[in-house]
Amino acid sequence: MAIVVENLTKLYGSQKAVDNISFEIKTGEVVGFLGPNGAGKSTTMKMITCYMAPSQGSIRLDRFNASEQPEEIKKRIGYLPENNPLYTDMAIVDYLKFCAELQGVEKEQLSQRIRAMIELCGLTRERYKKIHALSKGYRQRVGLAQAMIHDPEILILDEPTTGLDPNQRIEIRKLIKELGKEKTVILSSHILPEVEATCDRILIINRGQIVADGSAVTLRQQAQGQELLELNIEASNGADVRAALLDLAPVETVQPVEDKQGFFRLQSKPDTSSRKAIFDLCVEKQWYLMEMRGIETRLEDVFRELTN
Numbered sequence: 001m002a003i004v005v006e007n008l009t010k011l012y013g014s015q016k017a018v019d020n021i022s023f024e025i026k027t028g029e030v031v032g033f034l035g036p037n038g039a040g041k042s043t044t045m046k047m048i049t050c051y052m053a054p055s056q057g058s059i060r061l062d063r064f065n066a067s068e069q070p071e072e073i074k075k076r077i078g079y080l081p082e083n084n085p086l087y088t089d090m091a092i093v094d095y096l097k098f099c100a101e102l103q104g105v106e107k108e109q110l111s112q113r114i115r116a117m118i119e120l121c122g123l124t125r126e127r128y129k130k131i132h133a134l135s136k137g138y139r140q141r142v143g144l145a146q147a148m149i150h151d152p153e154i155l156i157l158d159e160p161t162t163g164l165d166p167n168q169r170i171e172i173r174k175l176i177k178e179l180g181k182e183k184t185v186i187l188s189s190h191i192l193p194e195v196e197a198t199c200d201r202i203l204i205i206n207r208g209q210i211v212a213d214g215s216a217v218t219l220r221q222q223a224q225g226q227e228l229l230e231l232n233i234e235a236s237n238g239a240d241v242r243a244a245l246l247d248l249a250p251v252e253t254v255q256p257v258e259d260k261q262g263f264f265r266l267q268s269k270p271d272t273s274s275r276k277a278i279f280d281l282c283v284e285k286q287w288y289l290m291e292m293r294g295i296e297t298r299l300e301d302v303f304r305e306l307t308n
């Protein structure tokens with residue numbers, strides 16, 4: 001099931017929390033909404049799940065339109081809201097039964113669905129425990145189980161790993177990846193490695209607008225633009241090396257690396273590579289080229305550049 005969002009805007013009073021965004025998510029994609037605090041991620045998710053009406057714009061899930069058929073859309077979406085609200089004095093099984101009934105799961109299918117979700121989310125041992133007695137990671141699993149209880153085609157998860165320890169984070173990520181094999185998933189996060197590890201595609205949102213859309217690799221490449229190299233050249237005079245590198249036709253800038261004798265960061269001019277010229281130069285001058293490696297722009301740098 002695909003999602004098509006067109007010119008979506010949400011105003012809170014005079015504040016534009018979401019500002020005229022459009023995107024499409026294909027069936028089976030796992031998409032990460034990435035953005036700093038207050039960027040508009042939760043607001044966008046609430047509109048897609050029909051928990052909040054847009055001020056302008058439209059949302060479609062295949063043939064269903066959110067403004068005209070919200071109930072059809074809710075049936076097909078599983079939603080884990082931010083902060084994962086749960087009835088903590090209920091046992092897991094009872095809570096899931098309650099959620100399943102609310103979502104209209106057929107009576108004959110109730111116990112099978114509850115059992116399947118408990119198993120899928122790794123809750124078998126804890127299933128009779130009251131939710132208040134669970135650790136944060138297990139509560140998050142209960143949140144995921146409730147989101148999937150009616151077997152929706154789309155899962156919308158608002159910061160699914162917030163507050164979890166690194167082990168629990170990895171487990172929830174694994175689970176999301178597993179779910180992503182069958183379902184269309186949108187998740188939000190401001191944790192970069194998490195989005196990179198879990199998602200096929202990343203939408204970076206800043207101040208209510210989409211500022212980047214692509215895979216982690218594409219986003220890095222787009223930001224990179226120019227070749228960036230780190231070199232270690234052994235020569236009797238370091239100052240000569242910098243000057244000679246700067247003289248090479250494809251080279252734009254050369255900076256010595258602080259506290260590392262003989263190391264330089266070199267940027268090539270757009271659409272060129274300096275590798276061969278550097279190699280030839282070292283041969284000519286009889287310098288030793290000890291190291292030459294490309295430096296990737298980190299996703300963190302892309303994010304900072306786009307959202308600062």
Ligand SMILES: Nc1ncnc2c1ncn2[C@@H]1O[C@H](COP(=O)(O)OP(=O)(O)OP(=O)(O)O)[C@@H](O)[C@H]1O
Pocket residue numbers: 012017035036037038039040041042043044082190
């Ligand atoms: N119910 C509301 N009433 C008024 N303003 C709101 C409301 N909900 C959100 N906002 C504002 O809208 C903007 C976007 O908020 P939103 O919660 O969508 O951001 P977010 O990207 O999910 O942030 P975070 O990562 O901190 O959860 C923020 O400035 C926020 O203060």
